[in-house]
Amino acid sequence: MILPSKHLSQDRALLTVGVGILQHLGQPKTVSAVWEELHRRGEEAQHSATPLKFDQFILALDLLFLMGAVQLDEGLLRRKKP
Amino acid sequence: MNLQQAFYEHKFEIAFLRARGDAFQDFFERLMGFAYKADFMACRPWGNRGDRKNDGFLRSERRLFQVYAPNEMKESVAIPKIREDFEGARIHWGVYFDEWVFVHNGTDGLPPHVQKLILELEKANTGIKLETWGLEELRLVFRRLSTDDLQLWFGFAPTDEARARLGFRDIQVVLERIGEQAVPFVQPVRDVPMGKIKANALSESVAALLKAGMAKAPLVDEFYSRWHDATLGERIAQSFRTKYESLRGRFSPNEIFAELQVWVGGDDQGTPEHQLAVLAVMAYYFESCDIFEEARGDES
Numbered sequence: 001m002i003l004p005s006k007h008l009s010q011d012r013a014l015l016t017v018g019v020g021i022l023q024h025l026g027q028p029k030t031v032s033a034v035w036e037e038l039h040r041r042g043e044e045a046q047h048s049a050t051p052l053k054f055d056q057f058i059l060a061l062d063l064l065f066l067m068g069a070v071q072l073d074e075g076l077l078r079r080k081k082p
Numbered sequence: 083m084n085l086q087q088a089f090y091e092h093k094f095e096i097a098f099l100r101a102r103g104d105a106f107q108d109f110f111e112r113l114m115g116f117a118y119k120a121d122f123m124a125c126r127p128w129g130n131r132g133d134r135k136n137d138g139f140l141r142s143e144r145r146l147f148q149v150y151a152p153n154e155m156k157e158s159v160a161i162p163k164i165r166e167d168f169e170g171a172r173i174h175w176g177v178y179f180d181e182w183v184f185v186h187n188g189t190d191g192l193p194p195h196v197q198k199l200i201l202e203l204e205k206a207n208t209g210i211k212l213e214t215w216g217l218e219e220l221r222l223v224f225r226r227l228s229t230d231d232l233q234l235w236f237g238f239a240p241t242d243e244a245r246a247r248l249g250f251r252d253i254q255v256v257l258e259r260i261g262e263q264a265v266p267f268v269q270p271v272r273d274v275p276m277g278k279i280k281a282n283a284l285s286e287s288v289a290a291l292l293k294a295g296m297a298k299a300p301l302v303d304e305f306y307s308r309w310h311d312a313t314l315g316e317r318i319a320q321s322f323r324t325k326y327e328s329l330r331g332r333f334s335p336n337e338i339f340a341e342l343q344v345w346v347g348g349d350d351q352g353t354p355e356h357q358l359a360v361l362a363v364m365a366y367y368f369e370s371c372d373i374f375e376e377a378r379g380d381e382s
Contacts, residue, residue: 007315007319
């Protein structure tokens with residue numbers, strides 16, 4: 001689930017979704033704002049065969065948190081500096 | 083060979099391979115009955131008079147059949163039995179037949195001592211021709227069957243028309259069905275090797291069925307990419323691997339294919355669309371190397 005495999009496309013692997021989240025965190029945002037942006041981008045990309053699901057988004061956030069890549073600060077999600 | 087033919091020939095091979103003893107006689111009578119109708123006279127033991135060494139008679143061709151399908155052909159048992167059966171047939175039915183056919187279930191032909199005996203008996207009985215029928219001879223008989231008879235025996239076959247009509251929902255139903263048996267264990271799957279059909283010694287019929295399934299296999303991939311549970315494809319792959327492992331070594335490759343077909347699609351024959359959906363799922367996992375052995379070296 002974290003990495004792509006024969007039966008799990010790269011688009012749906014949590015690591016790929018996590019990268020998408022980080023790309024939208026140039027500045028701190030609420031979780032809802034990040035979801036809205038990602039979701040909207042997915043809908044705009046008509047060719048996308050794998051629209052992002054909310055539960056995938058949450059799992060990818062969990063992964064980023066466990067990896068120490070993001071943190072929640074006063075209700076805002078922000079990238080942690082390495 | 084079209085899809086329908088491939089489906090029925092595969093079913094026929096499996097029925098042949100599984101039948102032993104009385105079940106093989108039932109199989110033979112059914113086949114001959116369908117192929118020759120009233121021209122074939124089945125003969126069953128009657129009280130203490132038995133069958134008088136007659137397991138069936140094809141009237142128009144003056145052929146008498148003797149069926150023999152032990153679990154294992156042993157020389158010490160087979161030789162006296164064949165001799166006794168032939169002599170008995172000659173005594174009781176000699177005026178009615180010109181040809182005596184020994185029908186057996188040996189897939190690799192007959193052992194040399196049995197062949198020698200058949201030749202000796204023919205030499206010693208001028209005017210009577212002796213033949214042996216195994217899988218390939220019976221297959222020729224099977225090819226005489228009408229579509230109605232084939233459906234009566236093995237149910238509806240997937241057709242090329244059905245393949246064209248197959249929709250996404252059909253695949254989904256199959257996937258949900260086997261999804262319930264999934265083992266929750268994720269493991270990366272290796273790349274697809276080519277030449278697997280050859281490497282696994284699968285029959286032409288199975289190859290044709292897999293090819294039919296392959297045409298719609300991308301629907302399976304599409305389904306997984308849209309399904310809410312992203313792990314479903316991997317879980318089902320693991321179930322396939324586990325099931326295949328449990329069958330490997332106990333059955334021939336063609337039988338394994340048949341077992342997997344039932345495992346995926348259920349015991350009921352279902353509609354042609356359903357059967358083709360089953361083939362599509364099987365082809366998908368065959369192609370992804372979750373089931374059957376990988377191709378070797380230069381075959382890939």
